[in-house]
Amino acid sequence: MDSSKQTGKGKDSSLPDISDIEALTRAEHPDPFSVLGPHGDGEDGQYIRAFLPGAVSVNVVARDGGEVLGRLDDSQVPGLYVGHFPQARGYLLQVDWGNAVQTSEDPYSFGPLLGEMDLYLFAEGNHRDLSSCFGAQLIEVDGVPGVRFAVWAPNARRVSVVGDFNGWDGRRHPMRLRHPSGVWELFVPRLQAGEAYKYEILGAQGILPLKADPVALATQLPPDTASKVASPLSIDWQDGDWMQARAQLQRHDAPLSIYELHVGSWQCEVDDVGEIARQYTWPELAERLIPYVQQLGFTHIELMPIMEHPFGGSWGYQPLSQFAPTARFGSPDDFAAFVNACHVAGIGVILDWVPAHFPNDTHGLAQFDGTALYEYANPLEGFHQDWNTLIYNLGRTEVHGFMLASALHWLKHFHIDGLRVDAVASMLYRDYSRKSGEWVPNRFGGRENLEAIEFLRHLNDVVAHEVPGALVIAEESTAWPGVSQGTDQGGLGFSYKWNMGWMHDSLHYIQQDPVYRAHHHNELSFGLVYAWTERFILPISHDEVVHGKHSLIDKMPGDRWQKFANLRAYLSFMWAHPGKKLLFMGCEFGQWREWNHDQQLDWYLLQYPEHRGVQKLVGDLNRLYREQPALHEQDDVAQGFQWLIGDDAANSVYAWLRWSKDGSPLLVVANFTPVPRAGYRIGVPLAGTWQEVINSDSAVYAGSDYGNGGGVVTEELPSHGQGSSLALNLPPLGVLILRPVAG
Incomplete structure (x- = not known):
């Protein structure tokens, strides 16, 4: 022809x-x-x-x-x-x-590709599986394999997909606009996984810097910034037993003990002079981390954000790819296999997730189509002064749905067990960290960010429906009521709230020289005034061991012996206190140096008995916490806790009972002075022998081994409202946990 x-x-x-x-x-x-x-x-x-x-x-x-x-x-x-x-x-x-x-x-021989229902749900802000629809999807059209690209840019005059496959020439593959959703799409036949790509967008004022895909499933390794076409996850999931049992394992009356870590600096390969040669990949990390977490007895790990982020110094808290695991440690399949390995080993995986703000890098979401698309247009609403970042406009249905889909992406596709939502306080208040005149009131004239509140409530309702048993945890530092209360009762619907008040008060107390602690006695007991108002996690997180705040052990007063004794007592106090537990890596063995994301933990310290002692204590505390229902079953209700001694400021001694649902008690006694106290009388509810199950001053933890020889028998002397009492030897800067022996 x-x-x-x-x-x-x-x-x-x-x-x-x-x-x-x-x-x-x-x-x-x-x-x-x-x-x-x-x-x-x-x-x-x-x-x-x-x-x-x-x-x-x-x-x-x-x-x-x-x-x-x-x-x-x-x-x-x-x-x-x-x-x-x-x-x-x-x-x-x-x-x-x-x-x-x-x-x-x-x-250009292919017709429209995205279904009308996909576009409708996206515009409505309710597309639950955006990561299987938008971005770069490997599909077949009329028997032809290739990649369907789809991106939201409603105010663009033209959008092209560019990459190595077309010489990064925006004239080659301009896309089709689907009215009225503002979504652009194109099928590029024969394109395969691994291709790098971006979008070239013509805005009202001209061509913008090339943009990475907001729904990219994989990315280039930073500092390169392109998105990559990803194959669908191909993982032989073997975690069926875990997933089936997860809802029970993560009930509010189950033990929850979390080891928080930064993947890039937990442990690395070092060269001959001790400098980091490279970071471990997900498979290598699994080989090393999983046995360690099992040895320490934590129920879960929490990873600081692993969503792709351009600047490593943000620790992941300024992510730009809300659907792509960072390329720093391997492929999405590698990450999924890591989660699978954790589950097979009986360890849950929680991810830090950041819906509050995003960085203003030109290849990212900022002014994505030449307009404020993902962020508020008004800098009094859309610019975060503290972090020089941009704030998601969650009142826009498409942005609301985009972030909702991100959360579900990790929970459903990667089998993640929970999300810890970062910076919730900054989301709740329009005047967060702003002075008068620097913020815009809501439609009622108030300071609450109604759009973000509605998003958080919707997020928690959707997760509860779509991924039953998964946790959503709020890092929230204000007195906002009902953070962990159900949305049907007017709350925000989170599973847990970080107890920042307990963290601040208890750290302030423990940093005091013991001679002054009598004047700060209520700082350790005040947390019990509001302990039942929310379901709390007690967090000693990365934020407490950076930026000149000192490491956890270096916060402690006194000489070397006292510092270690204080640290062991503080950790024992934390594990015996109502609330779930979270401890940042390095704290479990008393790292002296502040955490540095560019260096691995100081593992060499474990050659010293004091550091090994702290590590062993954390393991023993975790095992006791998991085995003893009194320590976890009722930590969100008043019935699980009973003060015995809360007012002995002169001696800096506290004593309380923890109760299980079946009425079994544990006795906790803390002495926060370096003075051993012999024969200190404490009333107990049951007569007989009380066994010492934890003594933070034990020789096995490199302590002075002052205590009660493993147990003590009650005397018929009423005390503290109880019919019997114990005469206990209280170790210096030590905590005892005892349980009655049946019999």
Whole structure:
């Protein structure tokens, strides 16, 4: 068959209008499908047009038979190839680029791809599986494999997908706009996983810096910033037993003890002089971390954000790819396999997740289509002064749905057991960290961010429905009521709230020289005034061991012996206190140095008995915490706790009982002075022998081994409202935990 010659003269209908031609060559055409690809000639034939700047020649090949049907002629417009064929047939374009010949289907021969329901749900803010719909999806269309790209840019004049496959030329693959959703889409046939890509967007003021895909499933390794086409997750999940039992394992009356870590600096490969040679990959980390966490007895690990982020110094808290695990430690499949290995080992995985703000890097979400799309337009609402970041406009339905889909992506596709939501306080208040005149009131004139509150409530309701048993934890530091109360009762619906008040008070107390602690006695007991108002996690997190705050052991007063004794007593106090537990890496063995994300933990310290002693104590505390229902069953209700001694400020002694649901008690006694106290009388509810199950001053923890020989028998002397009492030897800067021996 002959293709028609293009002369540019007369009324040759194979040529588009001159305005269309000019818009194509300037890469400004808003609807490339109206010009490019196959178009009927009014009879049985078709015109085919292709815009291929840099091509030497273009042949048209039959898709079903492979024979050459003809060629497209170059027009007077460089790069525009056109031709007429008397019979419409499926075809391939055979493009000679001078140094290579490429044969593939024409991207502009395919019709609209995204379903109307997908677009409707996205516009409504309720598309629950956006990561399987938007971004770069490996699919087949009419039996042709390739990649469907889809991106939301409603105010763009033109969007192109660019990458190595088209020389990063925005003229080559302009996309189709789907009205009225503002979503642009294009199917690029024969494209495969691993391709790097970005979007070239023409905004109202011109072409923007190339943008990474907001719904990318994989990325290049920073500092490179392109998105990558990812294969669907291919993981042989073997965690069925864990997933089936998870809802029970994560009930509010179950033990929850969390080891928080930064993946890039927990443990690394070092060179001969001790400098970091490289960070471990997910498989290597699994080999080392999982046995360690099992040895320490934690129920869960919590990873500081592993979503892709451009600046490592943000520790992940300024992420730009809310759907892609960072490329620093391997592929998405590698990360999924890591989660699977944790579950097989009986360890839950919690991720830090950041819906509050995002960095303003030009390749990211900022001014994505030339307008404030993901962020508030007004900097008094949309700019975070503390972090120089931008605030998500969660009142916009598409942004609300985007973040909701991100949360579900990790929980459902990666089997994540919980999300710890970062910076919730900054989301709740429009005047957070702002002075008068620096913030915009809500529609009622108040300071509450109604859109963010609605988002958080919706998030928790959706997670409870879609992923029953998963945890959503709030890092929230204000007196906002009902953070962990159900949304049906007016609360925010979180599973737990970080108890920042307990953390501040208890750390302030423990940093006092013991001689002054009598004047701060209520700082350790005050947390019990409000302990039942929320379901709490007691957090000693990364934030407490950076930026000049000193490491946990280096906060402790006194000489070396007293520092270790104080640390052991503080950790024992924490584990015996109502509330779930969270401890940052390095605290479990008394690292002296503040945490540095560019260095691994100081593992060499474990050659010293004092450091090994702290580590052993944490393991023993975790095992006791998991084995003794009194320590976890009722830590969110007043019935689980009973003061015996809360007012002995002179001696800095506290004593209380923890109760299980079946009425079994544990006795906790803390002496926060370096003075051993012999025969200290404490009333107890049951007569008989009380066994010492933890003595933080024991020799096995490198303590002075002052105590009660493993147990003590009650005397018939009433005390503290109890019929019997114990005369206990209280170790210096020590905590005792005792249980009655049946019998």
